[in-house]
Amino acid sequence: MRISSPKLWISLVSMTAVVVAAVVDTDRASPGPLSTVHALVKGLDGGSSCSKCHGGWFSDMTESCLKCHAPIGVQIQEKKGLHGVVDKALATNCATCHGEHHGESFAVVNSKSFSFAGVADPKAFDHLLVGFEMNGRHSELGCAQCHENADKVVLTEGKSRFLGLDQDCASCHVDPHKGRMRVACVECHGQTTWNELHSFGHDRRLPLVGGHGDVACRKCHADGDAHGLEALGESAKPPTPRECADCHVSPHKTEFARGVAQLAGQTLGAGCVTCHLAEHTDFGEASLSVTPVQHAVSGFPLDVPHDQVECKGCHAPNLDGFRARYPGRTSEACSVCHADPHGGQFAKGPFARQECTACHAREHFEPHTFDVEKHALASMPLTGKHVDTACDDCHKTPSEKAPRVFRGTPARCELCHKDAHLGGFDDSAVELRSDRRGTCAACHFTTLFSEIPPPGFDHERWTGFAVLGAHAESACAACHAASPQPDDTGRRFGRVEQRFGPYEGCVTCHEDVHEGVFDRSGLPAEVAGNTDCARCHDETSFRSFPHGFDHGLWTGFALIEDHAQVDCSACHEPRRASENEGRTWAPAAGAACVDCHIDPHAAQFAVKGSTDCAHCHTSARKNYLAFNHDRDSRFKLGDQHRDLACEACHKPYATPEGRDVVRYRPLGTQCIDCHGMNEDVLMPRKRRGDK
Numbered sequence: 001m002r003i004s005s006p007k008l009w010i011s012l013v014s015m016t017a018v019v020v021a022a023v024v025d026t027d028r029a030s031p032g033p034l035s036t037v038h039a040l041v042k043g044l045d046g047g048s049s050c051s052k053c054h055g056g057w058f059s060d061m062t063e064s065c066l067k068c069h070a071p072i073g074v075q076i077q078e079k080k081g082l083h084g085v086v087d088k089a090l091a092t093n094c095a096t097c098h099g100e101h102h103g104e105s106f107a108v109v110n111s112k113s114f115s116f117a118g119v120a121d122p123k124a125f126d127h128l129l130v131g132f133e134m135n136g137r138h139s140e141l142g143c144a145q146c147h148e149n150a151d152k153v154v155l156t157e158g159k160s161r162f163l164g165l166d167q168d169c170a171s172c173h174v175d176p177h178k179g180r181m182r183v184a185c186v187e188c189h190g191q192t193t194w195n196e197l198h199s200f201g202h203d204r205r206l207p208l209v210g211g212h213g214d215v216a217c218r219k220c221h222a223d224g225d226a227h228g229l230e231a232l233g234e235s236a237k238p239p240t241p242r243e244c245a246d247c248h249v250s251p252h253k254t255e256f257a258r259g260v261a262q263l264a265g266q267t268l269g270a271g272c273v274t275c276h277l278a279e280h281t282d283f284g285e286a287s288l289s290v291t292p293v294q295h296a297v298s299g300f301p302l303d304v305p306h307d308q309v310e311c312k313g314c315h316a317p318n319l320d321g322f323r324a325r326y327p328g329r330t331s332e333a334c335s336v337c338h339a340d341p342h343g344g345q346f347a348k349g350p351f352a353r354q355e356c357t358a359c360h361a362r363e364h365f366e367p368h369t370f371d372v373e374k375h376a377l378a379s380m381p382l383t384g385k386h387v388d389t390a391c392d393d394c395h396k397t398p399s400e401k402a403p404r405v406f407r408g409t410p411a412r413c414e415l416c417h418k419d420a421h422l423g424g425f426d427d428s429a430v431e432l433r434s435d436r437r438g439t440c441a442a443c444h445f446t447t448l449f450s451e452i453p454p455p456g457f458d459h460e461r462w463t464g465f466a467v468l469g470a471h472a473e474s475a476c477a478a479c480h481a482a483s484p485q486p487d488d489t490g491r492r493f494g495r496v497e498q499r500f501g502p503y504e505g506c507v508t509c510h511e512d513v514h515e516g517v518f519d520r521s522g523l524p525a526e527v528a529g530n531t532d533c534a535r536c537h538d539e540t541s542f543r544s545f546p547h548g549f550d551h552g553l554w555t556g557f558a559l560i561e562d563h564a565q566v567d568c569s570a571c572h573e574p575r576r577a578s579e580n581e582g583r584t585w586a587p588a589a590g591a592a593c594v595d596c597h598i599d600p601h602a603a604q605f606a607v608k609g610s611t612d613c614a615h616c617h618t619s620a621r622k623n624y625l626a627f628n629h630d631r632d633s634r635f636k637l638g639d640q641h642r643d644l645a646c647e648a649c650h651k652p653y654a655t656p657e658g659r660d661v662v663r664y665r666p667l668g669t670q671c672i673d674c675h676g677m678n679e680d681v682l683m684p685r686k687r688r689g690d691k
Helices: 006-026 061-068 070-078 081-085 111-116 136-140 229-234 254-263 292-297 384-388 459-463 496-500 551-555 561-565
Strands: 652-654 660-662
Antiparallel strands (some): 652 660
16 A cells, blocks of 8 residues: 555644654653542652553543542433533543642642532532431531531542432431331421421322321321331232321211212222311311202202202201201102191101191192191091091191191090080990091991991990891881971981970870889899899880790789789780770779679678678689688588588678678577577578588
């Protein structure tokens, strides 16, 4: 290859001259003495050691500096520390900031060094330049309290003035947690005092603002808890983040809390943030609001007319406590907000524990929805005429301020309707006092009073008079004559007393054909539980004697012997047609024998005009004569007369009527009355019974 170019020759000559100059320069002496710190480094002091700092054939001075000051190179490379943050051209030109060859008293690191790096006052060095935010108590420290060589003029080989410190707090402070924390101290502690705790990374889970801003760490991260500070440091995997419900007891019902959370796509435990933010200091802040959709989840949709009501209208802010302001009402709980216009009348009974909507629409109170079916649950079901009756006719308002009376309104017939029977059934209706409709309902329908439900009117039960026999065959009008005009109760049905007078037994309607004979003293007033005519008769016929007829008891004339065999008509003549009193048998002629029988003695034994045949005769023994001559006559039979036949003294004679009658009285009782004066012998003796 030919080297003919003038430029090439000039370049070669110039390079050779520089090399020669460099070789010659290496043997030159130092321009000045080294600083003390470098002079103490073996091999740096002397005229032939310049290349150790200024570089040789294949290196420069920066490379030489970094061979001894390797940490500075790391800073520059990693862009950390003071040398890593200044301009790289400045950082790699060491001589700009750190002079040399100025003698033993020269400080290689001086104020000018800091000024070139942008630090005007080394005493006020902003540690942010090296990535350390220094404040609090650290700001009160002198440099040498952390950098022990900061104020030393001469450093021994291997020592650093500012390098070598770690920003980890534990490099300077004793770790009270003994290495159990995974997070750095600055995550929880400030630089003023250990007791002032904070958390710079807490926002990832929960911003410590508002109500959470002044809560002590240990209140949420207690030692021994799964979320304790120590547990967070010891575990490689942090525990599952907590939800609101893990720390706060929700006053809301589960259904409401779950519904609101689902609307926001949250879980039940974390759904609180839908309404309550971390910035809030009070769960009941006035700024909170609930949308109509959320309110409906509570079970109370804000439909008409509640959609126009302000929140405070139902949730009074002056009430103390959440439960008082938000009692968890349902859409049926009208009584919580609305005064009871009925004055508590429905607090008991079938509508107790029911709300206003049981009888009223949700949108309005009037008109009510209390129909016939609901009225049936009350003490008086509405049937018949009552269905068409206006409510106001029965439910009155006592006064302007008093509520209309519902509970306690008379439900018994007799309390609203006049008693058409004038108390006639009061005694017999005692057993129905508990009947909720009243005594009238036992016999009458609610359609018309004239309609009587089956089996009809129980005449005996209500009046005490059983309609049997002939009475049952008679029309009601026979005793109850209808009135042409209704009375003030609307009654046309006549009353018995209007026709027959006050009830006094059978004689009220029937004449006593016996003219009181059987009511005389000494006769029983009751027979087999029956009184009055029923002692002998029943309702079928007056000829019927269900208990028999004791002739001796009732008439004083016992039917014995021949009388017992005689037909009734023998003494009581039958009548072909009933007389006014209804009697079909004539009364007997009398109870004396002569009333029916001819007196064979022609009234010889009559006493005051009456003959008592039974005094001498009895039917117990036929033809038995009970006459005692010594007792019953004025003439006692002595021994001479006792054996005489009766007819020896008692001779027949003819009465004026032409009837032959034996003479018994009057007869003489003197001897001469039977024995003649001229007769010397007695009358022939004849014994009684001799023929």
